[in-house]
Amino acid sequence: MILVLLLICAWYSVVTLKKQPATGADGGRALAEDVASELPAGAVVFVVAGTKPDDAAFAEAATESLKSAGHPITTLRGAPPEVKRQLLAEFTSNRPAIILCSASTASWQIFSEFEDVPRRYPIERLWPDFLKRANLINIADQIVVIAILAIGMTLVIITRGIDLSVGSLLALSAVATAWFIDRNGAEQASLGVMIAAALGAMLICGLMGLFSGVMVTGFSIPPFIVTLAVMLIASGIAFDWSNNQSIHRLPPAFTWLGRAGVTLPVVGIRIPFQVLLMLTLYLGAHGFMTRTVLGRHIYAIGGSPEAARLSGVPVSRVLIFAYTACGLLAGVGGVLMASQLKSGAPTYGATYELTVIAAVVVGGTSLMGGRGRIFGTFVGALIIAVIQNGMNLTGIDYGAQKYVLGAIILIAVLLDQLKRKYLNIRG
Missing domain, CATH: 1.10.3470 (ABC transporter involved in vitamin B12 uptake, BtuC)
Structure with missing residues (x-):
């Protein structure tokens, strides 16, 4: 019966396979799950997002997922100048191991001053809804x-x-x-x-x-x-x-x-x-x-x-x-x-x-x-x-x-x- 169960799971994995969105809560959660498996325990993470509704959902989902994995999180949201000021202030006392950015921030130039810290953006990927x-x-x-x-x-x-x-x-x-x-x-x-x-x-x-x-x-x-x-x-x-x-x-x-x-x-x-x-x-x-x-x-x-x-x-x-x-x-x-x-x-x-x-x-x-x-x-x-x-x-x-x-x-x-x-x- 276990084989039958596995075959059924495989079938539904195939028929529900589709591109998962890189924005919103799904994007934030998927990115956080990918990063959590790579980071050492207790690594500090910055989550950066813009002002759009999808950005808020992204930041909330990513923060919740990483906090549950035991990582200290600092969430920075706003327009580029505001986020830059927040980054400069935080870097003086709380240097992150990585910065997670929402899709809307990919074109921001402010990150040129923080190139020594790795950044990750959500990427659309094929994944079954069944296996979420x-x-x-x-x-x-x-x-x-x-x-x-x-x-x-x-x-x-x-x-x-x-x-x-x-x-x-x-x-x-x-x-x-x-x-x-x-x-x-x-x-x-x-x-x-x-x-x-x-x-x-x-x-x-x-x-x-x-x-x-x-x-x-x-x-x-x-x-x-x-x-x-x-x-x-x-x-x-x-x-x-x-x-x-x-x-x-x-x-x-x-x-x-x-x-x-x-x-x-x-x-x-x-x-x-x-x-x-x-x-x-x-x-x-x-x-x-x-x-x-x-x-x-x-x-x-x-x-x-x-x-x-x-x-x-x-x-x-x-x-x-x-x-x-x-x-x-x-x-x-x-x-x-x-x-x-x-x-x-x-x-x-x-x-x-x-x-x-x-x-x-x-x-x-x-x-x-x-x-x-x-x-x-x-x-x-x-x-x-x-x-x-x-x-x-x-x-x-x-x-x-x-x-x-x-x-x-x-x-x-x-x-x-x-x-x-x-x-x-x-x-």
């Missing part, structure tokens, strides 16, 4: 919630089950979190209130997952029917709880998890905290499924529930655990979405269950149970996110995107069936 740093970070941001929900869905599908309630549980979690914060301080809510709200919402979703597991194991109701019912119940609770409205009186600090990030000091790349959380959950889930007895029991039940029972596996308890974990992770997704959007609404997560199932199936988990890998699910989620992002970049309308997603699910299931038939013939 901002777009790649956008893909990472977009994938987080779906990928986290897909961990729980993988556990359930490996046991030959399905959980259609994850989207509604996400909405319920977001509403519960926002409601609790709104009732306990709103914009002035304390950190303790926010943590309690998040944990409470996750607990509610975990209990809903527990209920699904008990219905499946205790009453032998098909998982499809149980989770369809829970999906409708959770959605109804979310709508009633919020009075069919968005709850948005939340403190600015609540967006820390969904919007903030940490900047790597050497390369200047900003990694969102929610991406770090997602990676941590995947590493933990991979270790759980490959190195624990409970993880092996999940695979055993998917291979043959009766054989697992005869081998001493507590089938009912393991299934209840899988559905409970799926509910808890849906709760985590709801808290993240509420943090991203600084609100909670009952409409969040609509049709997410379909995208999550697609990610799991594309990642190699069999709908027949018994087979699947956590990292395969991660790759599947990436494939879905990359395809959706690429379709947006190439202007494919929303309706056509639905066709593509449906075709992906069908192809993935068809390939799984063909693989099973091939293995049965060889066996």
Whole structure:
């Protein structure tokens, strides 16, 4: 699947290849990224720009990018005489390693007095829109919630089950979190209130997952029917709880998890905290499924529930655990979405269950149970996110995107069936 992901990335890199502008924010950001890799740590940089609107955007983008890489920046803007005076004043106490200039300053004669300092100008270059740093970070941001929900869905599908309630549980979690914060301080809510709200919402979703597991194991109701019912119940609770409205009186600090990030000091790349959380959950889930007895029991039940029972596996308890974990992770997704959007609404997560199932199936988990890998699910989620992002970049309308997603699910299931038939013939 990694090869498929790389081929899709290569395709979108080719079809979105175009000349990137040398002016404005894109020009400033691209030039700063090129220079940052060449400069020693802590090197002083001057950013020079004229008075045009594009110059302001250039200077702001270049300054922000270089500051995040740890370089001291001095920004000089204005007409040539004014910039010359600023340069002369700054050179006496703060000599730069390089001067970055906007495209409009290329013909300025004032730089003849500073020829001993290298200057760099933005140059138009061919580069795919798909591979822009901002777009790649956008893909990472977009994938987080779906990928986290897909961990729980993988556990359930490996046991030959399905959980259609994850989207509604996400909405319920977001509403519960926002409601609790709104009732306990709103914009002035304390950190303790926010943590309690998040944990409470996750607990509610975990209990809903527990209920699904008990219905499946205790009453032998098909998982499809149980989770369809829970999906409708959770959605109804979310709508009633919020009075069919968005709850948005939340403190600015609540967006820390969904919007903030940490900047790597050497390369200047900003990694969102929610991406770090997602990676941590995947590493933990991979270790759980490959190195624990409970993880092996999940695979055993998917291979043959009766054989697992005869081998001493507590089938009912393991299934209840899988559905409970799926509910808890849906709760985590709801808290993240509420943090991203600084609100909670009952409409969040609509049709997410379909995208999550697609990610799991594309990642190699069999709908027949018994087979699947956590990292395969991660790759599947990436494939879905990359395809959706690429379709947006190439202007494919929303309706056509639905066709593509449906075709992906069908192809993935068809390939799984063909693989099973091939293995049965060889066996």
